[in-house]
Amino acid sequence: MDKxxxxxxxxxxxxxxxxxxxxxxxxxxYEAPDEAAFLAEHAPGIRAIVTKGEIGASAALMERLPKxxxxxxxxxxxxxxxxxxxxxxxxxxxxxxxxxxxxxxxxAFALLLGVAREIPGSDxxxxxxxxxxxxxxxxxxxxxxxxxxxxxLGRIGRAVARRAEGxxxxxxxxxxxxxxxxxxxxxxxxxxxxxxxxILICCAMGGPTTQGLIxxxxxxALRPGSxxxxxSRGSCCDEAALLDAIRAGRIGMAGLDVFWNEPAIDPAFxxxxxxxxxxxxxxxxxxxxxxxxxxxxxxxxxxxxxQPLLTEVK
Ligand code: 8YV
Numbered sequence: 001m002d003k004x005x006x007x008x009x010x011x012x013x014x015x016x017x018x019x020x021x022x023x024x025x026x027x028x029x030y031e032a033p034d035e036a037a038f039l040a041e042h043a044p045g046i047r048a049i050v051t052k053g054e055i056g057a058s059a060a061l062m063e064r065l066p067k068x069x070x071x072x073x074x075x076x077x078x079x080x081x082x083x084x085x086x087x088x089x090x091x092x093x094x095x096x097x098x099x100x101x102x103x104x105x106x107x108a109f110a111l112l113l114g115v116a117r118e119i120p121g122s123d124x125x126x127x128x129x130x131x132x133x134x135x136x137x138x139x140x141x142x143x144x145x146x147x148x149x150x151x152x153l154g155r156i157g158r159a160v161a162r163r164a165e166g167x168x169x170x171x172x173x174x175x176x177x178x179x180x181x182x183x184x185x186x187x188x189x190x191x192x193x194x195x196x197x198x199i200l201i202c203c204a205m206g207g208p209t210t211q212g213l214i215x216x217x218x219x220x221a222l223r224p225g226s227x228x229x230x231x232s233r234g235s236c237c238d239e240a241a242l243l244d245a246i247r248a249g250r251i252g253m254a255g256l257d258v259f260w261n262e263p264a265i266d267p268a269f270x271x272x273x274x275x276x277x278x279x280x281x282x283x284x285x286x287x288x289x290x291x292x293x294x295x296x297x298x299x300x301x302x303x304x305x306x307q308p309l310l311t312e313v314k
């Protein structure tokens with residue numbers, strides 16, 4: 001049986017690789033010791049790319065694949081895929097929306113609770129014996145009932161808002177246009193939203209339209225001691241301005257899952273005791289990653305069967 005060749009850009013779990021290998025010939029780019037030589041050998045036969053949100057696919061790479069017919073992304077964000085090139089060449093792009101929404105929103109709240117209630121520090125307090133030696137740990141910061149501002153009220157932003165309702169929070173948001181189906185206050189920009197909230201959460205999608213969306217003006221507009229959480233893309237922030245806001249105390253605490261230049265992030269972040277870090281892991285539960293892999297594989301299967309794609313990014 002003819003097995004179409006797939007270019008696999010990044011590591012996938014075995015529960016995805018094994019079923020893919022049954023139906024396709026897998027070319028694992030991430031295992032190639034010499035990428036140029038690997039592509040010289042395999043590029044002519046590649047019929048689809050399987051990639052991940054943080055890896056994407058560049059025009060320079062895709063130019064080299066004369067038989068390319070699909071780019072399937074294991075992740076919702078396709079900002080690292082050159083969508084313009086794909087559109088110009090009639091190559092469909094699929095992603096994995098919805099299946100990861102609730103986990104990413106959970107992570108936003110995990111980071112928020114973790115940093116405000118100082119969960120890492122409280123764990124250390126117990127482990128290091130300080131509880132027995134010094135007594136109670138220092139007091140922390142309340143989360144429920146605070147004013148939360150969501151930058152980007154898309155699928156994930158709305159899932160964060162649902163959680164915030166459960167926490168009795170006053171919810172507001174920024175985005176290009178106000179939504180008529182929510183009762184939350186709208187602000188046109190993060191800079192307008194920032195001074196009205198205690199907690200600012202970035203849930204915007206990545207890509208050129210949101211690069212630096214949370215700009216210096218927004219970080220400078222935060223009230224001193226604000227909490228900042230990012231579960232979308234590092235590129236949505238002016239990272240130098242974010243670091244300055246932490247140093248200046250306008251951001252009193254931050255929980256960050258995403259950064260510019262992952263995984264070699266700016267080492268300054270690790271120097272702040274009031275910043276909780278995560279390695280771009282918001283969708284990283286077994287349940288969600290299995291659902292993402294299934295949806296990604298279903299899209300690839302639909303493509304090769306000549307059937308409509310399940311979740312094509314239009
Ligand atoms: C990653 C993500 O894709 O969905 C996205 O856009 O950034 C993540 O879910 C995930 O880490 C898989 O690589």
